[in-house]
Amino acid sequence: MSPESIILVLGYAVGLYMAWNIGANDLANSMASAVGAKAITVRQAMVIAAVLNVVGAAFIGSHVTDTIRHGIVSPEVLADPRDTIVGALSALLSAALWVSFATWRSLPVSTTHSIVGAMIGFGVTSSGFAAIQWNVMGGVVLSWVISPLFALVIGLGMFKLIVWLVMARSKPHERALHYSPLFIGLAVFIVVMSFLYKTPLGKTLQVATPLATILSILAAAMVGYAGKWALDRTVRRHPEKGAEAVFRFIQVGTACYVALAQGANDVANAIGPLAVIYFFVTYGEIGSKVPVPIFLLLFGGVGIAAGIVMAGRRVMETLGERVTTLTNTRGFSVEFAAATTVLIASKLGLPVSTTHSAVGGIIGVGLAGGIDAVNLSVVFRIILYWVLTVPAAALTCVAVYTTLRLFL
Amino acid sequence: MRFPFFNLFKPSPLEGLIEHMDKVKECGAAFQEAIECHISNECHRFAELKQVVDDLEHQADAIKRRIRGHLPKGTLMPVDKFQLFRYLGEQDNVLDSVQDTLDWLSFRKEPGVPEEIHKDILLLVEASLDAVDAMGVMLAEARHYFRTYSEGQRAKVKDLIRSIRQKEHEADLAEDLVKEKVFNMGLDGVTVFHMVRLAEIIGSIADHAENAGDMMRAMISK
Numbered sequence: 370m371s372p373e374s375i376i377l378v379l380g381y382a383v384g385l386y387m388a389w390n391i392g393a394n395d396l397a398n399s400m401a402s403a404v405g406a407k408a409i410t411v412r413q414a415m416v417i418a419a420v421l422n423v424v425g426a427a428f429i430g431s432h433v434t435d436t437i438r439h440g441i442v443s444p445e446v447l448a449d450p451r452d453t454i455v456g457a458l459s460a461l462l463s464a465a466l467w468v469s470f471a472t473w474r475s476l477p478v479s480t481t482h483s484i485v486g487a488m489i490g491f492g493v494t495s496s497g498f499a500a501i502q503w504n505v506m507g508g509v510v511l512s513w514v515i516s517p518l519f520a521l522v523i524g525l526g527m528f529k530l531i532v533w534l535v536m537a538r539s540k541p542h543e544r545a546l547h548y549s550p551l552f553i554g555l556a557v558f559i560v561v562m563s564f565l566y567k568t569p570l571g572k573t574l575q576v577a578t579p580l581a582t583i584l585s586i587l588a589a590a591m592v593g594y595a596g597k598w599a600l601d602r603t604v605r606r607h608p609e610k611g612a613e614a615v616f617r618f619i620q621v622g623t624a625c626y627v628a629l630a631q632g633a634n635d636v637a638n639a640i641g642p643l644a645v646i647y648f649f650v651t652y653g654e655i656g657s658k659v660p661v662p663i664f665l666l667l668f669g670g671v672g673i674a675a676g677i678v679m680a681g682r683r684v685m686e687t688l689g690e691r692v693t694t695l696t697n698t699r700g701f702s703v704e705f706a707a708a709t710t711v712l713i714a715s716k717l718g719l720p721v722s723t724t725h726s727a728v729g730g731i732i733g734v735g736l737a738g739g740i741d742a743v744n745l746s747v748v749f750r751i752i753l754y755w756v757l758t759v760p761a762a763a764l765t766c767v768a769v770y771t772t773l774r775l776f777l
Numbered sequence: 778m779r780f781p782f783f784n785l786f787k788p789s790p791l792e793g794l795i796e797h798m799d800k801v802k803e804c805g806a807a808f809q810e811a812i813e814c815h816i817s818n819e820c821h822r823f824a825e826l827k828q829v830v831d832d833l834e835h836q837a838d839a840i841k842r843r844i845r846g847h848l849p850k851g852t853l854m855p856v857d858k859f860q861l862f863r864y865l866g867e868q869d870n871v872l873d874s875v876q877d878t879l880d881w882l883s884f885r886k887e888p889g890v891p892e893e894i895h896k897d898i899l900l901l902v903e904a905s906l907d908a909v910d911a912m913g914v915m916l917a918e919a920r921h922y923f924r925t926y927s928e929g930q931r932a933k934v935k936d937l938i939r940s941i942r943q944k945e946h947e948a949d950l951a952e953d954l955v956k957e958k959v960f961n962m963g964l965d966g967v968t969v970f971h972m973v974r975l976a977e978i979i980g981s982i983a984d985h986a987e988n989a990g991d992m993m994r995a996m997i998s999k
Contacts, residue, residue: 405786532926536925536926536927537926537927537928538927538928539927539928539929541925541927611925612925695786696924728785731785732785732853735853736853738855738923738926739855740786740853740855741787741789741790741791741792741854741855741923742786742787742788742789742790742848742852742853742854743785743786743787743852743853743854744784744785744786744787744849744851744852744853745851745852745853746849746850746851746852747784747785748785751784
């Protein structure tokens with residue numbers, strides 16, 4: 370077996386493990402508020418998340434990947450193709466190791482930032498510090514501050530808006546139905562906009578900003594009023610259930626969106642480096658961008674789904690029991706804040722994490738008085754691990770790459 | 778597993794208050810039965826009922842400690858932490874007063890409560906427990922307010938707080954009546970002291986319910 374084939378086989382194994390990790394851990398991010406608020410059951414959450422992650426990964430996931438994720442390292446390091454594929458394998462392995470460690474320590478870290486950190490480790494070892502694109506690194510650092518802060522403000526604002534427009538009024542159920550096109554519309558607007566911008570699907574469609582905005586507004590209005598029509602025929606009959614019943618309906622939609630977007634965006638963290646190895650082994654050459662075959666995307670999607678099914682149940686069940694203070698209006702506010710932040714930050718070119726945004730959203734809703742007790746001391750520990758992710762993954766990669774280079 | 782959501786949420790202290798209140802309600806029922814038993818000549822279960830009250834007070838104490846012990850610095854809540862503690866303290870004082878009443882009665886079993894004031898003592902107990910019942914309803918409605926932030930709900934809680942105040946006033950009147958009678962019945966000094974102090978402790982049950990209401994008023998203020 371040639372060293373290249375060994376690297377490829379190892380790449381498949383580690384890529385699958387990384388995908389499994391994304392599924393096992395990040396499921397909580399997309400489905401937590403929906404399950405916590407009892408909008409869907411644990412089983413429904415798992416099915417929805419597994420299916421939508423595969424769909425998102427295979428059909429909306431990137432069909433072309435940067436050889437160096439997010440361009441954090443300058444393309445000069447690609448001069449030696451053998452170096453590059455060993456580097457890709459090392460980065461994948463190091464990111465997976467770091468994510469596993471964080472999993473063990475119960476801390477939310479970003480898979481995106483882990484792979485970015487690992488790439489830096491590889492770049493520094495093979496070509497020195499000059500190889501690092503510090504402006505990209507600056508964006509990563511900015512995203513630590515911007516994404517939670519932004520989500521915090523949106524979460525706080527959205528919950529206050531719901532209180533002001535709906536909950537504080539005398540007939541909240543009726544008010545919720547009355548304003549349902551606004552809330553559904555806002556969510557749909559964000560969903561459509563983020564698909565037109567954030568995902569590779571949008572990039573292929575190449576819709577210009579004004580047109581995308583108009584399309585999003587149209588879709589928002591249509592879905593908003595269609596949603597109200599459906600609510601009028603179902604939820605309206607149960608005024609005793611109050612505003613929460615209306616938001617329960619809307620929340621299912623936002624949770625699905627987060628799962629789909631997660632599959633689409635995160636699959637590259639596991640499959641991108643594998644695609645680089647695969648491309649070199651198959652075609653014997655390498656560029657700064659390589660195509661990702663659909664079977665690899667599916668492979669990643671299935672890996673994520675496997676993680677969801679195998680490890681997700683326990684996560685979701687514990688969540689359902691522990692997170693009881695999150696009602697549908699709160700859950701909607703958190704999801705809306707996270708989705709909106711991911712859209713806007715990606716538009717600014719920042720590699721943001723859904724995890725970071727969701728944490729910000731929860732604190733925002735907590736500040737608005739929406740959650741009975743938010744443990745802020747945990748937040749400092751969480752932030753510490755966000756910041757530690759890049760150097761820790763980088764150092765791991767230095768060790769892994771140096772070791773692998775001895776053998777391969 | 779790394780779940781940000783999981784670690785971020787702490788058990789709701791407001792749910793804890795409801796749990797504590799359930800013990801207060803149970804205790805109130807046992808207390809009333811104990812007083813009736815003490816007054817009646819045919820009932821011999823006073824010690825047993827007193828034990829029930831003591832056990833419930835003990836359980837409620839554990840809930841109180843759990844709530845206080847699980848709100849470290851940096852816990853974000855819809856209400857101020859110390860207002861919540863003050864509220865909980867008053868709710869717990871209701872139980873202490875209930876327990877004190879039965880203790881006080883048990884110190885001097887004979888001759889017990891003079892027959893002439895049996896009815897007045899029972900009325901005072903009822904008036905005080907009315908205030909405690911109103912406090913229970915008020916807490917449940919306040920819990921609902923913190924879920925919905927509905928203006929109507931807030932008005933309802935304020936009305937209930939007013940009604941606690943009214944009930945405390947009625948308990949005060951019942952307490953005064955007992956004292957007045959006791960002083961003018963020509964009883965011996967020790968019995969007078971025993972009965973006056975008894976009336977005061979029973980009256981303080983309603984006082985604590987009122988204080989809890991006032992604290993809740995501060996918690997729901999905007």
